[in-house]
Amino acid sequence: MAALPDVSSHAIGRARWRASEIVFWILAAACAFLFPSRYLIMTDIVRLALFALSLDLILGYAGIVSLGHAAFFGVGAYSAGLMALHGLVNEPVIALVAAGVVATVVGFLTSFLVIRGVDLTRLMVTLGIALLLEALAERFSDITGGTDGLQGIEMQPILGLFAFDMFGKTGLFYSLIVLFVLFLLARRIVNSPFGLSLRAIKNNPLRAAAIGVPVNRRLIAIYTIAAFYAGIAGALFTQTTALASLDVFSFERSADLMLVLVIGGTGYLYGGLIGAVVFKMLQEFFSTITPQYWQFWIGLVLVVIVLVGRARIHRWALWLPNLVIKLLAGRKAVVAVPESDAS
Amino acid sequence: MTTLFTILFDGVAYGMLLFVLACGLAVTLGLMNFVNLAHGAFAMTGGYVCAVLVNNSGWPFFAALPLAFVASALIGVVLERALYRHLYTRSHLDQVLFSVGLVFMSVAAVDYIMGSSRVFIRLPAALEGQFDFFGVGIGRYRLMIVVICGLLTVALQLILARTRFGSRLRAAVDDPRAASGLGINVPQVFAFTFAFGCGLAGLGGALSAEILGLDPYFPLKFMIYFLIVVTVGGSSSITGPFLASLLLGIGDVAGKYYVPKMGPFVIYTIMIVILIWRPNGLFGRTATR
Numbered sequence: 018m019a020a021l022p023d024v025s026s027h028a029i030g031r032a033r034w035r036a037s038e039i040v041f042w043i044l045a046a047a048c049a050f051l052f053p054s055r056y057l058i059m060t061d062i063v064r065l066a067l068f069a070l071s072l073d074l075i076l077g078y079a080g081i082v083s084l085g086h087a088a089f090f091g092v093g094a095y096s097a098g099l100m101a102l103h104g105l106v107n108e109p110v111i112a113l114v115a116a117g118v119v120a121t122v123v124g125f126l127t128s129f130l131v132i133r134g135v136d137l138t139r140l141m142v143t144l145g146i147a148l149l150l151e152a153l154a155e156r157f158s159d160i161t162g163g164t165d166g167l168q169g170i171e172m173q174p175i176l177g178l179f180a181f182d183m184f185g186k187t188g189l190f191y192s193l194i195v196l197f198v199l200f201l202l203a204r205r206i207v208n209s210p211f212g213l214s215l216r217a218i219k220n221n222p223l224r225a226a227a228i229g230v231p232v233n234r235r236l237i238a239i240y241t242i243a244a245f246y247a248g249i250a251g252a253l254f255t256q257t258t259a260l261a262s263l264d265v266f267s268f269e270r271s272a273d274l275m276l277v278l279v280i281g282g283t284g285y286l287y288g289g290l291i292g293a294v295v296f297k298m299l300q301e302f303f304s305t306i307t308p309q310y311w312q313f314w315i316g317l318v319l320v321v322i323v324l325v326g327r328a329r330i331h332r333w334a335l336w337l338p339n340l341v342i343k344l345l346a347g348r349k350a351v352v353a354v355p356e357s358d359a360s
Numbered sequence: 361m362t363t364l365f366t367i368l369f370d371g372v373a374y375g376m377l378l379f380v381l382a383c384g385l386a387v388t389l390g391l392m393n394f395v396n397l398a399h400g401a402f403a404m405t406g407g408y409v410c411a412v413l414v415n416n417s418g419w420p421f422f423a424a425l426p427l428a429f430v431a432s433a434l435i436g437v438v439l440e441r442a443l444y445r446h447l448y449t450r451s452h453l454d455q456v457l458f459s460v461g462l463v464f465m466s467v468a469a470v471d472y473i474m475g476s477s478r479v480f481i482r483l484p485a486a487l488e489g490q491f492d493f494f495g496v497g498i499g500r501y502r503l504m505i506v507v508i509c510g511l512l513t514v515a516l517q518l519i520l521a522r523t524r525f526g527s528r529l530r531a532a533v534d535d536p537r538a539a540s541g542l543g544i545n546v547p548q549v550f551a552f553t554f555a556f557g558c559g560l561a562g563l564g565g566a567l568s569a570e571i572l573g574l575d576p577y578f579p580l581k582f583m584i585y586f587l588i589v590v591t592v593g594g595s596s597s598i599t600g601p602f603l604a605s606l607l608l609g610i611g612d613v614a615g616k617y618y619v620p621k622m623g624p625f626v627i628y629t630i631m632i633v634i635l636i637w638r639p640n641g642l643f644g645r646t647a648t649r
Contacts (some may be wrong), residue, residue: 082453130632134639136452137395141591145632148584152624268580272460279457313468319461323454324446 032208049189056185062297063192064253069277069289070203071246077283078207079239080219084140084271085147089120089244091266093251098167098261107173109256116252117245124244128237151266166262188257195253199246203286215239276319282331365496367614373502375609376509377571379602381564382589384557386601389590391533392550395452397459399561399586400579401466406432406562407574408470411479421484425566432562437555463579471576478575505567517598529553588631594641
């Protein structure tokens with residue numbers, strides 16, 4: 018029972034890049050070149066994917082159910098907007114990181130509230146924090162522009178070289194690169210011993226504590242990191258759309274985000290990315306049928322997913338790719354299987 | 361001084377309304393441990409049923425109120441039997457996703473059927489205006505709410521504490537397995553309770569159209585309020601949520617009056633502080649489930 022070498026070799030094996038992952042990123046890059054008329058929606062997908070990645074870090078890996086993740090998205094969005102508006106930080110990349118840092122600070126401060134209590138309390142506290150920030154943004158309308166939002170944001174060229182164009186080409190490639198870099202970071206994080214300890218906490222906090230994992234500190238750390246990611250996603254939103262309004266904090270944004278992650282599956286990082294693509298396509302599809310009432314169908318999708326069972330749906334969705342891979346490679350399927358859904 | 365009393369009275373009326381709206385949730389969420397974010401949708405249903413009956417079919421307001429209760433309870437029992445009962449044992453995440461989905465559906469459906477603008481229920485003349493009580497202005501409508509909701513609260517407490525059904529419900533909640541072993545039909549008790557809670561929400565929705573406003577976004581706007589009532593109130597008895605709703609009602613009305621711009625801010629801050637201080641609610645039992 019040499020547990021330690023097994024764990025580490027298992028972890029190293031998991032951390033290795035798979036062919037399917039490389040294909041995924043090549044496809045993503047290819048899409049950016051292939052559909053020049055679809056830059057805006059693709060940017061939207063990339064932003065959403067980054068945001069979902071952030072939620073996956075806490076939901077899929079640490080098991081924290083958050084109903085108010087839009088709080089950090091909003092903080093990032095407003096920080097980036099304010100920095101650009103008042104010319105504090107003109108260079109978008111530095112502003113992006115700065116906005117992420119602001120969200121990180123907020124995330125760190127609120128993490129102490131979130132780690133206390135059980136699921137239900139966490140739900141309420143996260144939701145409460147998002148609502149609180151929304152109320153604050155509305156209250157200090159002289160800074161945030163209130164219900165009108167921040168207006169007149171003008172973005173400087175990225176690194177002083179690439180100006181944002183009206184078709185959103187720069188915006189898309191910028192977002193895609195940011196997503197890729199942060200994805201690499203997230204991948205590194207979840208495959209590190211730190212990431213493994215998070216899984217242990219998610220599976221059983223008591224046992225994790227018993228084998229010497231500092232549960233609360235780890236949860237604070239991952240919550241703070243997730244806040245950073247969400248802040249970056251929010252900042253990207255402001256930078257690529259040149260607006261920030263109160264709805265960045267809205268409950269619908271947090272709820273949609275959960276749907277994104279649930280569609281894609283939690284706990285393997287690609288869930289948020291795939292979910293974002295599927296969600297945006299669904300949204301586009303529904304809003305072409307019923308421009309005003311697409312929310313109904315989104316809601317129906319949620320209800321059906323839950324009733325059928327998330328694990329079962331993912332098995333169905335992966336049936337075809339698994340079959341193809343088995344036929345092509347003649348070995349055991351290596352497509353990303355959502356091995357654990359958050360409970 | 362008189363404004364203080366008026367605020368207090370309005371706050372109490374508001375709080376009692378919130379209690380009737382949320383006490384169904386106190387049972388599903390607090391006792392059965394099911395995170396039902398769609399509770400407001402049942403309230404909205406009741407409100408719209410009442411509005412249609414009164415405004416379009418010319419029913420008297422007081423005749424429409426029981427029907428609002430019945431309609432919501434019926435929808436509640438159908439949904440419980442068809443959908444909810446499969447999810448009692450699922451994770452909180454599943455329950456949240458499911459009920460959020462229901463909320464989205466109800467919002468869009470009501471928007472489709474009734475339009476997105478705010479709906480007013482035509483009130484009988486006897487309920488309009490206010491009268492002076494030792495210099496304190498008391499709204500007739502609010503007085504009626506206090507009376508109705510007060511009676512309901514007493515009735516609920518009596519049902520829970522004194523009747524056979526009440527003791528069955530408490531047994532079923534405390535330990536479903538032991539309760540079914542004793543011959544209690546636990547699913548039936550839960551279904552009935554769920555339906556009754558939905559009916560109360562519907563009644564509350566009908567009553568609240570005048571005060572809270574009734575539009576398709578009702579379930580989203582007031583979701584947090586219902587959750588606050590239950591989580592802050594705790595789940596050990598009906599008194600906890602009742603006191604929590606009164607606190608919330610008075611706090612909200614006073615907050616809107618004295619610090620109009622900070623209103624929601626105050627409520628959310630208090631909620632977070634209380635939840636941090638006592639994760640099981642102010643009046644909750646200390647044991648975690």
